[in-house]
Amino acid sequence: MAQIKELAELLKRINRGEVDKEEVRQVLGTIDPVELSLAEQRLIEEGTPPEELRGLCAAHIEALSDELERIKVATQPGHPIHTLISEHEEILNFLTQLEEVTARLMALYAYDSGNKDFERLKYLATELVEAEKHHAREEDVLFPELEKRGITGPPRIMRLEHDALRAKKKHLLELAEKASSLDYAEFKRELKETADYIIFNLREHIFKENTILYPAALKAIPEKEVWERLKEEADAIGYCCFTPGYLAGARKEAEEGRIRVIRLEDLPITTSPRGPKIRRVLEEPSVAVTNVLLEPDQELPAHETPVDVFFYVQAGRGTVSIGGASAAVEAGDLIFSPKNIPHGLKAASGSAFSVLVVKTPNPAGQH
Ligand SMILES: [Fe+2]
Numbered sequence: 361m362a363q364i365k366e367l368a369e370l371l372k373r374i375n376r377g378e379v380d381k382e383e384v385r386q387v388l389g390t391i392d393p394v395e396l397s398l399a400e401q402r403l404i405e406e407g408t409p410p411e412e413l414r415g416l417c418a419a420h421i422e423a424l425s426d427e428l429e430r431i432k433v434a435t436q437p438g439h440p441i442h443t444l445i446s447e448h449e450e451i452l453n454f455l456t457q458l459e460e461v462t463a464r465l466m467a468l469y470a471y472d473s474g475n476k477d478f479e480r481l482k483y484l485a486t487e488l489v490e491a492e493k494h495h496a497r498e499e500d501v502l503f504p505e506l507e508k509r510g511i512t513g514p515p516r517i518m519r520l521e522h523d524a525l526r527a528k529k530k531h532l533l534e535l536a537e538k539a540s541s542l543d544y545a546e547f548k549r550e551l552k553e554t555a556d557y558i559i560f561n562l563r564e565h566i567f568k569e570n571t572i573l574y575p576a577a578l579k580a581i582p583e584k585e586v587w588e589r590l591k592e593e594a595d596a597i598g599y600c601c602f603t604p605g606y607l608a609g610a611r612k613e614a615e616e617g618r619i620r621v622i623r624l625e626d627l628p629i630t631t632s633p634r635g636p637k638i639r640r641v642l643e644e645p646s647v648a649v650t651n652v653l654l655e656p657d658q659e660l661p662a663h664e665t666p667v668d669v670f671f672y673v674q675a676g677r678g679t680v681s682i683g684g685a686s687a688a689v690e691a692g693d694l695i696f697s698p699k700n701i702p703h704g705l706k707a708a709s710g711s712a713f714s715v716l717v718v719k720t721p722n723p724a725g726q727h
Pocket residue numbers: 495498518522565569
């Protein structure tokens with residue numbers, strides 16, 4: 361209660377323009393982001409107009425993003441929450457692409473079988489429908505455990521949102537599949553409505569889970585053994601084809617005498633925060649493997665990695681730089697790059713450049 365009063369005071373001062381961003385951040389730094397979310401909710405329920413919370417919200421979002429980074433680092437790859445957060449990153453990537461493809465299709469006046477965007481739309485809708493296993497792990501593994509511990513409100517809302525989104529995603533896929541047979545104006549109208557709904561609401565949904573539900577779950581479930589049991593239940597449901605660390609179950613399968621063969625070409629391509637296209641191949645605590653795909657002349661700028669890395673050139677030609685030196689390399693070459701020395705990659709002119717980047721151990725959780 362005292363905290364809500366304090367927050368209300370802060371809000372008034374923000375509205376009068378008396379508090380600068382740095383001060384807001386300092387004050388928020390002392391408040392638990394999850395409790396702040398609950399307090400904000402209370403302020404709205406008590407009659408504070410949501411627009412008055414806007415000043416606070418911007419700083420709050422910043423604090424919550426820091427919290428998300430902290431959680432990702434605090435949980436190891438393979439932890440159910442770590443996997444869910446990583447899947448969210450992929451889903452957000454699909455939503456960005458869906459936004460771009462939809463905008464381009466809206467600018468057309470007729471169906472065009474030669475336009476690749478119709479195929480892309482089908483691919484993106486399929487991936488979004490594929491996310492069902494992600495939602496099933498939330499609904500059948502995480503939520504029941506939270507409900508058992510008295511956290512019932514957020515899971516109930518999340519389930520309702522899953523249902524609404526599930527129907528819209530299915531509709532998007534149907535639209536993508538019959539684009540050629542529909543009246544194009546009709547197709548555009550339905551596409552716009554469906555895609556806009558999914559893009560807006562799924563982003564919101566993911567934001568709430570990342571910043572409220574998952575942090576609350578980590579707090580409410582402190583026992584390591586319980587997370588181990590939840591992971592087994594999650595493994596039994598399975599993963600999506602875009603789950604980073606797709607091969608996370610590969611260790612278990614190999615131990616049980618089964619071998620999973622993954623063809624790089626079958627893995628989904630996403631865009632890394634550094635720019636180039638990538639495929640996430642494997643994530644285990646001991647190792648992380650990423651396939652970096654550079655277009656001719658494209659560059660992965662020099663950066664440092666806190667663990668040892670080796671590069672295996674899978675296809676094409678290019679340059680590897682480590683420290684001040686650089687070397688021309690081609691398919692079949694392997695280069696070792698010790699930790700904490702800046703390294704970069706560049707594709708040769710006229711040649712795509714595909715490199716397997718192997719980090720050992722996996723730097724996630726070591727920042
Ligand atoms: Fe969800």
